[in-house]
Amino acid sequence: MRFLTPLILPTILFMAACGAAAPTAEGETVIEVSGAFIVEPPAGRDLTGGGLTVSVQGEPVTLIGATTAAARKVELHTMSMDGGMMQMRQVESFPVTEAAPLVLERGGNHLMLFGVGPIESGSSVDVILTFTDESGSEIEVTTAAEIVPPAG
Ligand SMILES: [Cu+2]
Incomplete structure (x- = not known):
């Protein structure tokens, strides 16, 4: 189970059914994650998207990655319009500040x-x-990310 043995240590792990929060070592910054979802892939496909909202109280934080036992790999993507075409690009990170929650x-x-x-x-x-x-x-x-039906 490679997913369950991340190289990144030490970590603070906090689990909750509806949203999660973890204080930093200083105990000042609180990260809250809500509304996580993953779209059920169409039949025969193993590629899909997901989203969530991250807010932070205190110092800014940066989202640098995600994993789940349900997928081999999770990337952070941007979506933009480029010449009338939707373009997805992988990025290394997304910033989160008190003033600007992250919405995926x-x-x-x-x-x-x-x-x-x-x-x-x-x-x-x-x-x-x-x-x-x-x-x-x-x-x-x-x-906990809810599995939701593909957009109809
Ligand atoms: Cu994408």
Whole structure:
């Protein structure tokens, strides 16, 4: 289970059914994750997208990655219009500040999941998000992502 043995240590792991929060080492910054979802891939496909909202109280943090047991790989993607075409690009990170929560959603910046195993709408899977704070410390937050039907 490579996904469950990340190289990044030490970490703070905090799990909750509906949203998750993790204090940093200083106990001042609080990260809150809510509304996590993964779109059920179309039949025969193992590629899909997902989203969530991250807000932070205190110092800014940076989302630098995500993993889930439900997918081989999760990337951070931007979505933009380029010459009338929707363009997705992988990015290394997304910033989160008190003034600017991070929203990952369908049709916007999003999580891109590759090698997705069988998942069914209505169930949920844990997604582990890795953040860095301004001191360079890594913080992990686990959130339950709801599996939702493909957009109709
Ligand atoms: Cu994408």
